[in-house]
Amino acid sequence: MSDIIQLLPDHVANQIAAGEVVQRPASVVKELLENAIDAGASVITLLLKDAGKTLIQVIDNGKGMSATDARLCFERHATSKIKDAEDLFNLSTKGFRGEALASIAAIAHVELKTRQDNEELGTAIKIEGSTVVSQDIVSTAKGTSIAVKNLFYNIPARRNFLKSDTVETRHIIDEFQRVALAHPNISFSLHHNGNEVYHLKNSNLRKRIVAIFGNRTNEKLVPIEEQTDIITIRGFIAKPEYAKKKRGEQFFFVNDRFIKSSYLNHAVNSAFEGLLEQGAHPTYFIYFEVPPNSIDINIHPTKTEVKFDNEKALYAIIRATVKHSLGQYNVAPVLDFNRDATLDTPYEFKDKSSMSSPTITVDPTFNPFKTEPTESQHTYEKKSTASTSTSFSTPSKSSYKHDYKKDAGSWESLYSNIEPIEDTSVSQGQLFESTQETETGKTFQIQKKYILSSIKSGVVLIHQTLAHQRVLYEEYLENITVKEANSQQLLFPINISFSSTDIEMIYGMKSDLESTGFVFNEFTKDSITIGGIPIAISESQITLILEQLLDDMKLEVPDTSFSHFDVMAKSFAKSLAIKTGTVLSEKEQETLVNNLFSCKEPSVSPLGKATFKTLTLQEIDTIFSK
Template sequence: MSDVIQLLPDHVANQIAAGEVVQRPASVVKELMENAIDAEAQTIKLIVKDAGKTLIQVIDDGNGMSPTDARLSFERHATSKIRSAEDLFQLHTKGFRGEALASIAAIAHVELKTKQIGDEVGTALVIEGSEISSQEVVVTPKGTSVSVKNLFFNIPARRNFLKSNSVELRHIIDEFHRVAMAHPGLSFSMYHNGSESFNLPVSNYRQRIVNIFGSKTNEKLVPVTEETEVVNISGFVGKPEFAKKTRGEQYFFVNHRFIKSPYLNHAIGAAFEGLLKQGTHPSYFLYLEVDPQTIDINIHPTKTEIKFDDEHTIYALLRSAVKHSLGQFNIAPVLDFDQDENLQTPYHLRNKPASAPGIEVDRNFNPFREETASRPKQQSSRFSKPAPQQWESLYVGLESKSSESSDNFSEVHFESDPETTSMFDDTQENLNNQSTYQLHNKYIVSPIKSGMLVIDQHRAHQRILYEDYLKNITIKEAVTQQLLFPLTMHFSKQEIAMISQLKEDLEAAGFIFDEVKNETVSVSGVPVGVSESEVSIILEALLRDVENDVPDTHFSAVDLLAKSIAKSLAIKTGQHLQKDEQEHLVNKLFACKEPNVSPTNKPTFITMSVDELDKKFI
């Protein structure tokens, strides 16, 4: 029998490795930017076209490479970061496996230009599908420029799995933020389709966060600092009142490397216990420095998950540090018994001497003695009450006045509602026609011929609003109500970009925008039925839905917009409805095209027949 095990060809092995390293254009951005940081670059520029599908270019002013190193960098397991297995436990660099450039070159067209400091000329390489097509000497600035074009050009199936440009661009921006926040001492800039998206100068941690997420972020940050033998903690957490319903602004950095850790995230949640509304999550930007020997960063292909030697200690220290900061800056409630006594005295009484209160006592008072006319009259005071036998005097003269006034109104007729007879004489028939009942302020119960109908009021109202807004946005006939004063809201640059994309559809839904620029959104008109206080809630919920489920090429942005607005404005569970409101909701629901399900494909009502009820009593 012939041998069946064979070695894979290099180009096949490279494409298999690329499946782990390069999942989407954002993966290429991460690898190239981390290589630039390892090359000791001070300025890093990211250029993206068509969300990275056409071009991803990273330009840095780092150390550069020699012609030999430039060619070797695209070989598998070729790296300058480690020399022996022991070096894996003393890692101070980003990439160390030697797979990134080889994997990228296997599935894209790569152009590399690099020059070392002190050299007069540099090297240019062109690689297509792991094959080096040309290598020549060029004049280029110091540092390295890597251009990745036509990602997945030789793997059409992988290219078809990429999402729409807006989705892929969001992932690229996320990776850009993570690398930029981990290294505030470096200058970063990003360009998409020729326009500048971010320009981040050299700064400290707080300024870098504000430059990325907007100037309004500065007032939301509470500093956190803790130094121990196990870990040094620094960074910021957001104030509880600015907590969001998404986990977007949550960042952990360990030794200047972004990580994801549900365990440490739970420590932050424990520190905020009792300070957050239900369903909201705090923002945090925390930097941890630990001994490289106490962590393992090689447990995940993307190196975003690491293993700590002593997770429990770091958990306790992190929770304690955040809790201490919240209390130190008067964010969390504290008990303070050392108060200034002067604060307890009103200002107009501060310099006034205290006067002894006067006490008046009736020594002849006997509660068991009957009141007599001969009893001496008590000294009147403002607290004295009329004697019990004098209560008749209060009504003297009222009898005559009432008799006089009654003559003037002797012919007063009271208007009463016209009496109507019941349409149904039978009380049971009348009971059956009482159409709806509200149960626990959550469900609407309505009797039907075969049994009863139980409607979820929140989902039912979502379906009604969804179809109304979908119709208004589609035919652009929404009715707008003008605000007396324009409403100004602040968002980050990334959120402003998303609002700009949705602006046309929002205007079709009834919103009127005065301006959408920089970090400010000004709204002067809202759809009818939307209150001014709900505008920010609607826009934040819309941005959250867009981030979690960005409309793809086969998915309508209008549909997502209608769903998001309907979910924000729908009647909430726990809201009491009057009889006419209940009946109106039921009638509107069954006038919809698809009354059976909510916009998220969940049932809006269930039916229970009399037979099913009878079985419950067997």
């Protein structure tokens, strides 16, 4: 029998390795940016075309490479970061595996230009599918420029698995933000299809966060800082009132490397316990500095998951640090058992040496019941002793005499004009009689969450929030796609700050939002000015609606115009639907029920959940027959 095991050709092995390293254009961006940082660059520029599918170019002013290094860096297992296996557990650099550039060159057209500071001329290399096409001596700027073109050109099946440009751009921006947040001392810029998306100057950490996520972020941030023998913690957390429904702005960095850790995330969430609404997630930017030999960052190909030596101790330290910061900056309530604020001396009396007690005057001869007594009163006065002295100040004698004489003679006259109140307490033989309803169509609200309506065949139980979502969804979808919505002009236009990427997303949806009733006066790099809003919403809801829409668009970025409208209508419906805990009048309940069953698909919410459940009389009888 012939042998069946054979060695793979180098170009096939490189393509297989590329599958681990390069999952999408964002993977290339991450590798190239990290190489530029390791090269000591202080200014890094990222250029993109067609979400990185056509071009990804990173230009830096780092130390550059020699002609030999420029050629060798595209070989597999070639790296300047490690020399033996022990170095893997003492890393202070980012790209170290030695397969990134080789993998990228195997599936794209790569052009490299590089020059060292002490050289007059540099090196230019062109590679196509692991094959070196040319190598020349050129005049170029100090540092390195590497352009990756036509990604996956020789693996069409892999290219077909890429998502839309909007989705891939979102992934690239996520990687760019992570690298930029880890290195605020480096200037970064990002250009997509000729448009500048980010221009980040070197600054401190707080300014870098604000530059990426918008000016409104500044007021949200609360600093945290702690230093122990095993870890140094610094960074910022957002105040509880700015928590979001979705996990978005949550960043952990270990030794300037972005990581993901559900364990450490749980530590932060536990520190916010009791301060967040159910389902809300805190925003944080937390940086750890630990000895390099106390972590293992090579447990995952993307290097975003790490293994700590003493995770339990880190959990306790992080939780305590965040809790301390929340209390220190008066974000969380603090109990002080040594002081009662209600006993504090008012400021106007603080410097006065003595206080005079208020005087109380009492007329010992005053008797409010001195009048023509009835027989019962006469009997009572005989039994009673002399009038009891009191320390309370009382009204004048004349006022009491006048009020009493109006109705004197009979206590029953005090109640003569009051109608008797029906006894609504449950008595034997009258169980549920007062609320019994026999006609169909009657509605009842249960626990401020459900609406119970009687029908001929039994009862229907409706979830008020999900039902209202369905009604609003179909209404907004019709407004967006079929008819023009009405708009209410604002007396004073509202200016709202967003990050530059969010501004770009809103601008891309501008015409669709205007069809729902929004009127935009101005778009700037970090804010928008709104002059009109749909009639169905209020000014206080504008920011909530747009933030919810942005979150939904990031998670469900559409590939077609219809689905674009669909996501927008769903987002509006979720934001504006009545919430659990809202009390509805009987008229409002009936209106909601009628509107629900006038919908095209009344049985499910926009997100596919059931809006109501019908119980027939037979099903109800079955419950009580067991």
